[in-house]
Amino acid sequence: MPGAPAPAGATSDDITPAAVRQQSIALVDDDRNILTTVSIGLQAEGFATRLYTDGEAALKALLDNPPDLAIFDIKMPRMDGLHLLQSLREQSSLPVIFLTSKDEEPDEALGLAMGADDYITKPFSQRLLIARIRAILRRSELAKTTNEGSARENLPEPVLRGRLSLDPARHQVTWDGEPVSLTVTEFLILEALALRPGVVKSRNQLMDAAYSEDVYVDDRTIDSHIKRLRRKFRAVDPEFTAIDTLYGAGYSFTDG
Template identity: 35%
Template sequence: MVEDDETIRRSLGMALERYGYRVSSAPDGLAGLEMFREVRPDLLLLDVMLPHLDGIGLCHRIRETSQAPILMMSARGDALDVVAGLEAGADDYVIKPVDTSVLVARIRMLLRRTTFTAPTAADSPPQDADGLLRFRDLSVDTLGLDVRVDGRPVALTPTELRLLLEFVAAPGIAQQRQTLLRKVWDYGWDGDIRVVDLAVQRLRKKIGADHIETIRGFGYRFRR
C-alpha cells in the first residue's frame, strides 16, 4: 500500500491485517516503487495523489515489469483521475474515504482473478485438444493461459486475460458492458462501465484493435 497520509496508512493497514492480509506500506511514490521491487506483492493499493512520484506514474512504472493486480484510491473521484489510473494499467479503483468491508471485497475480487478458469460457451470456437484457439494472427491457449500474436507472447494483466477469455469463449456474440463488468470484475452491484471501456482499450493495443468490435450504446463483440 502506498499512501502519504500517515493516519490513513496506519489505520487502513491495521484494518487489512485484521482480515488476514500481510501489508507492506510506503509514504510516497518513490519509496513505494523501491518497496515493490523488494516485496513483489500479490496486489498493490495505490493512492493517486502522492509526493515525489504520483500514483499514476507509479502505476506506469510497475506495469513495465509486473502484471500484478493494482487497485487505485482517489480522494476526489474525479473522472480524469479515474481514467488516468485505468489507462496507466490499474485494474479497478475506489473513492476515499472507503469502507473497509468494501475495500476488502474489491481486494478479494482482484485476487480471485489470479486463479483462472476458462469460460465456456455453447458457441465457443473449435479448439485443439490442448485448448488452443486461433483467430488469424491471435492464438489463445485456454489451458496454459498463453496468448500470442504472430507467434510472439503477449503479457496481459489478470483482468485483461479474464476479459479476453470471456471474448474468445463467445466469438461473434454481442456482450453488454454491464455483463462483462459482472463476469470479469465480479461486480454484484452496478459499477462504472469506464472500467470495461479502458480495459478493452488496453487489450486492443496488445492483441490488435480489429479483433474487438464496438457496438455503440451496448457493448462489444469479438470477431469470429
C-alpha cells in the same frame, strides 16, 4: 491481531510475518493515517501488509519482491500513483487498485486506461475495500493455475482464435506468436470475448465475466479496459482490429 504498522518514518515493512504463506497487500500512500487504518483492517482479515510512503521506493520493492496485490493513492509527492502504475506496467501485471478522491475522476479514468484493475473513491468503507481485494485476488489465483501433478487434467484448454492464442491455465496471451502481457481483468475480458467470436457482449456481460457479484463498476471501467487491450495488441500489430465496437450494444471479437 498483529501489532500496529511500523513507525511512520519507515519506507516499507512486512508487517505480519507468519509460518504459513499469507496473501500480501502493498499500500502506497503518503497519508500515514490512511496507511495505518487500512493496514490494521487488512491484518484483521488475515492479510500481510507492506507500507510505502514514497512511490519511487515502492516501485523497486514491488518489482523485486511482488506482493499479491497493491493499492495506490493517486496524489503523492515525487512519484504519484499514475506514474508509479505506468512504470510498474512496463515490467509487471501485478493487480492494482487505485484510491481516488471525488475530484480526481479524470485521473481515475486515466489509471484504468493505463492498466489499474479497479478503483475506490475516498472516503470508502473497509467492507467495500475488502470485497474488492478478495474479488481481484480470486481472479488472480485462477489465472495462476498451473499444470502440476493431478491438476493437469482439470486445466482449461487454450483458446485459439485466428492469430490469437489465449491460455487461461498459464495466463499467457500471444498474437501472431508475439506475447502480449495483460492484467487479470484485461485477460478475463478478452477471454469472454474470444470464447464467443462474433457475438456482441454488452458491458454488463463483460463486467460479470471480469468481476465478482459483490463488486460494482460502471460502464467507463469496461471501456477503459477495452482501450488498453487494443493499445497492447496494437503495440504488437499496428493493424490489430479484432475487438469491434457496436455502439450502444457492446463489444465483440472477430476471428481472423
